[in-house]
Amino acid sequence: MIIAIDGPAASGKGTLGKRLAHHYGYRHLDTGVIYRAVAYALMQSGHDLNDEAAAVQAALELDPEKFGNPALKTQKAGEGASIVSAIPRVREVLVNFQRQFAADPPGAVLDGRDIGTVICPHADVKIFVVADPKVRARRRTMEARARGEDADEAAVLADILQRDERDKNRPIAPLKPAPDAYLLDNSQLDIEGGVRAAIDIIEAVRAGRSRG
């Protein structure tokens, strides 16, 4: 089974993806990390984030061993990711890696912006996670502070809104729910509640399938 999770910045996709993968015994890929890694490589080598040739090269040289680098979590890397991810050739280069991950047994959970629309349009279940922008900013700020970073909630909110706008309005693989995605608003839910709601959706889809 392939579970596709998409949604805007800091909506809880990664947390949910990880928890669902654990619940079902599947592998999990946070696809945002891929674009963050490409942006980080450019920042490290001093290239402009809009330098297409350098971005494509960084995408071709992607090393999944480095996905755990804490530097990829920062707001700067997220902002950079949103710039390089709008370059069509960069996205093209990264499609196969993601599809291969999705196809390998026993099953996979992928989260990002275009999983249900472009990467896995035939995913068994698609969930589009949303939450009020202020709630997302608050959670992301708390997360950064817990890591010891000095985060300003208003600046985090501005970053989230700017990235959402860029991600929604780019011509290639824009952020949007697939027509067959289930909407999950977790603004009023805690992590457990969000996970339970997602499992309810997945189980309802599975039950419907085995009946039909």
Ligand SMILES: Nc1ncnc2c1ncn2[C@@H]1O[C@H](COP(=O)(O)OP(=O)(O)O)[C@@H](O)[C@H]1O
């Ligand atoms: N349902 C939820 N309730 C409360 N906090 C949540 C919930 N889902 C995620 N979080 C927290 O919000 C922050 C952003 O979640 P994350 O999974 O990193 O989002 P995304 O992958 O969409 O960027 C994290 O600190 C996470 O612990």
Ligand SMILES: Nc1ccn([C@@H]2O[C@H](COP(=O)(O)OP(=O)(O)O)[C@@H](O)[C@H]2O)c(=O)n1
């Ligand atoms: N499948 C994906 C995943 C991320 N991205 C881009 O990468 C950026 C960072 O993604 P992320 O999921 O790590 O961001 P957060 O939601 O964790 O803040 C996003 O703003 C998108 O521009 C994308 O274009 N496609």
